[in-house]
Amino acid sequence: MKVNIKINDRNYSIEIEPGEMLLETLRKLGYKGVKHACSTASCGACTVQIDGKPVLSCSTFTAAVDGHEVKTVEGFSNEGVLSEIQKAILEEGASQCGFCIPGLVVTAEALLKENPDPNQEEIIEYLKGNLCRCTGYESQTRAIMKAAKARRER
Amino acid sequence: MLNIKEYVKPDTVQSAYEIGQVPNSLYVSGGLMVSQIKSERLERLIDLKSLDLDYIREEEEYFKIGANTKLSSLISHPSFSSLGEDFVKKSIKEIGSVQIRNMATVGGSIAFRLGWSDVITIFMTIGSQVEIYNGKFQKMDLEDFISQKIKGAIITEITVPKIEGKCIFEKFAKSNFDIATLNLGLRVSLDGNFIKEARIVAGSRPMISQRIREVEEFVTGKEIDKISDEASKLIQKVIQTGTDLRASAEYRKALSGSLLSKALRRVTQ
Amino acid sequence: MSRVLTKEKLNVVNTPVEKVDGKALVRGKPVFTDDFDLPNALTVKILRSPHAHAIIKSIDTSAAMIEGVACILTYKDVPHVIYTRAGQGYPEPSPYDTFILDKKVRYVGDAVAIIAAENENIAERAMKLIKVDYEILPAVLDYEHAQDPDAPVIHNEPEISGAYDPKHNIASHYEMEIGNVEEELKKCDYTVDEVYYTPNQSHAMMETHAAISYFDPNGRLTVITSTQVPFHARRILNRLFGVNCRVIKPRIGGGFGGKQALHVEPYVVAVTLKTGRPAKCVYTREETMTASNTRHAMRFRVRAGAMKDGTLKAIELWGLSNTGAYGEHALTVFMVAGSKTLPLYNKVKAVKFGGDVVYSNTEPAGAFRGYGAPQGMFALDSALDELARKIGMDPITFKLKNSIREGETSPIFKIMGEGREGVEQIIRSCKIEECAIEGAKIFNWYEKIKKPRIDMKNKIAHGYGVAFAMQGSSIPAIDMGGATLKMNDDGTFNLLVGATDLGTGSDTILAQIAAEVLHTTVDKITVYSSDTDITPFDKGAYASSTTYVSGNAVKSAAEKMKKEILKAASELFEKPVELLDLEEDKVVCEDGRSISFSELQTKLFYTFNQRQLEVTESFVSEVAPPPYLVSFAEVEIDMETGKVKVVDFLNYIDCGVTINPVLARGQVEGASAQGIGMALFEDHIMDRNGRLITDDFFTYKIPARGDIGKIEVRFAKSYEPTGPFGAKSVSEIGLDTPGPAIANAIYDALGIRMRRLPIRSEELFFEIRKKYG
């Protein structure tokens, strides 16, 4: 079947299988920043934004996204310039293997848009669907706090 | 990927229902659970998104919630989220994660009749009615709805009365991002210190949510700060629980007592 | 974070340089195995056994050869070569007891057939059409019954070698004794004799196992794989298939020891060899959970004794370890449970360690961060805590009094090595006193323990626990790492290392080490790691060895490069080398002249004494200087439910000089979280048939954000003379302390001793009910 989806500000008109998941569609189109780490909607690595809201692409039917707007980590990465969130993640050592990071970036972008000045509990609550096995989360919380501050001062 | 032949998006409840009668079809709203299904026989998904069922309407005595409303919209709706002294806001936030709540719908959560559902416990606590389409529109108590399997019916709307009193939701889970080992909803209206009316619902027993009427009756008319211990003992005696990978039946019984006394304490705090 | 004072003036080392691969990772660039799409590639899937122990009577693939299936391989179609999947130095201390595919299956999940098809859908459909007739055998599901007289024999294949007593399901056995424990215990005023259990634990790295294989345009077999051990992988693949190949390690989405073994590689290589086509296999989460490897579950009986004044006299650790269906890392992980715990208490008169590592019909165990030390330390530290309480001594005082100091040694270093004898070593850096004393101050230990523990009104209890640990840095006299440095005419360097960055940041710290020596900056060092055709050999990322071994190799390569640069400059300036030095990307001469690295290499390319400056150096460790750690835990226990929350976890660590303080802190924080996961969250639950039911992230709960209160890390001022710029290892040790520190804290809170991990709220709840009603 055919669907029209806007991905990172680019319009796509594509042929898909009716039972295809958004994760598969995006990776096929080359958006490899969308990661697959579980198959039970339990880890957040595949998070993308649909119409500005973070959702799990591994559990979203592509057919359901027809006519909507999708944003992946690639859409938050202008060549050459890192976002405040990406910069803070690097500075705080909040990315080790980096596999959870694209999902984290996409979710944290939504958090800071909704709540530009989150406290520690709010960060943890908003990001609790994003598992990370490497960092123990401490550095990631520090990074988001730091990024929020940088964004407010922008 | 699900190996299906068709993904359809009907725009009336009637046509969705008709397609729903074709064998090997399944409705999909949030899709979180449908995407986990590993059925070979499934041929058709019927997306309910185009039915215009994404709304929260406030009326004089009721809130009317469209079946396709996302759990996250329940939290962000100013007056509905504060129902039961912020009960809705606080309890719905204990479900899944931001991503899950942006996807899961009220209708899908109820229709799936998950034993461990917090959504069902929460909506039973505030006393909800379910409107279904079954060839015709029909309304029933949520409690009745979950106790029967109405094949092919579509949930269209949930009606929630503007209840009085305070509601408390208690969820015991191993992790912050986990389903309940046991959950419990409590609603009480007080007359001074005395309990005028009470509703107690326990879910993830691991069987589906259930009102615990014996305990409701027991606490009614009693002083709230004096009955915690006895109520806790009673619920452990009467509640039916089972064993699964998360906990034993015995532990769940004990948890029901603990969660009830926590909830009773929180009412007065 | 304050910078640590060291004996050298440092510019790049000991600074929080950002990760060299970081920018690509935060942008989501395609850098992981599954991100590479090869044209015409086949998708590979594995049919797995539903039985814990069975013989394949017949297997019929004819119905499965549907359109789009390229090949289906069974045990009849792949080389019948016995080997071990463990990626270890050669010859491996693990038994050879595994085939790529075998006629016998030994756990639920064991591989039965390899299916290669045009896409995943077809592969999955074909998989269901394969008909297998199994003869089901009785199985050993509980490793404590592996040695029962009527237990079925799991490894009866005639080809097996290197296993201790396979007829009785014993993969390995070890024992040693120094002094006479029995006699010493008799003289002690206080003794403990208890049994402790640690569980299987899944690595749960976010990236599942994955590999791709293909013939490059020149016909060379190439394997891209998410591995910690590319050079061992190449060696083993050659042994299995008799074919030379090139192994490339891209970025790795976490390994933690789980990728110190072959998983997917033989399957894709078998398909490429058979079909000539590229083949890709990416494990599902369920496969990674059920059919890769886990931490060895262990049981230890600890006997220990001390005098009234707190002098520890004797320790015995007698264990049983579950290696599952295959004996990967069986002996070595078990030995580390003793060799990297017992030397910490080197003052005892007698010490004994030993036991069996047994086969069972469960998922194979393998390497997992800590490599036995978390298992051994849970038993040992818990027992010492019990002993301290019996004596009536503060556990910090007791453990500190008996622990090792700088300038001392332990006979165990020599007796116990990696599956064989070890090497003697004198401890040259050990700041365990600072860790314990300063840590206690920061944690407010002595104020906290004055507070009441139980708040009966709110039914909440608080408790405080402390645990001590040591680890090693590399496997001495075995681990080797090489490094090559090449200078370019733009003044940059290529650093080629076999070392395997699996998310730990080793590429970054190795670049820091090179930049420090060469008076340049990290952005001028381009690191290429782990491509067996291009980079020098390295044993791989395990045994806490990368900073120490690979770091030392890089340091000597950089020092040699420095000499080469000075020599070339001295020829150019016609001045003796002694009058020259390096300074900010250039060579400066005493007479005021200078030449940049870029100008120098350009001259060397085109006009003057033409040559390429390039050096290769190797390093083999002679010792394995241990890092030390003292961790303090505060737990909050809900007495109504038995739920334990770690509210504060302080690590005070001596890892020598931190090459990169931010990355070092991240290693400790991450290890703490995994240790807390092992202590409280992560549970392997099997059904009656031996199928793991906690086989995904929905049921196997690794700690989520918010599950752990605060994890803090402090570094002791320490300098290890044998390490690169004074560094020791840091990545594993953090996993050793959470288990005992939490169990000790629970005891402190409630007087209830939990001797089995994970500590389930259900079990604790019923203990609380028993004691407090």
Ligand SMILES: Cc1cc2nc3c(=O)[nH]c(=O)nc-3n(C[C@H](O)[C@H](O)[C@H](O)COP(=O)(O)OP(=O)(O)OC[C@H]3O[C@@H](n4cnc5c(N)ncnc54)[C@H](O)[C@@H]3O)c2cc1C
């Ligand atoms: C990782 C994870 C964690 C979760 N955690 C929690 C938690 O903590 N607490 C909790 O309560 N829940 C939790 N959930 C469940 C979640 O809240 C939803 O209940 C679930 O996702 C179903 O909602 P959905 O809209 O996605 O339904 P779908 O997947 O679209 O549908 C579910 C079922 O309902 C049927 N259906 C859908 N809509 C209708 C309708 N209008 N009428 C009739 N039938 C319909 C479908 O045919 C299907 O059988 C979790 C889910 C996941 C994946």
Ligand code: FES
């Ligand atoms: S891959 Fe989507 S939540 Fe894990």
Ligand code: FES
């Ligand atoms: S950085 Fe590895 S999973 Fe988060």
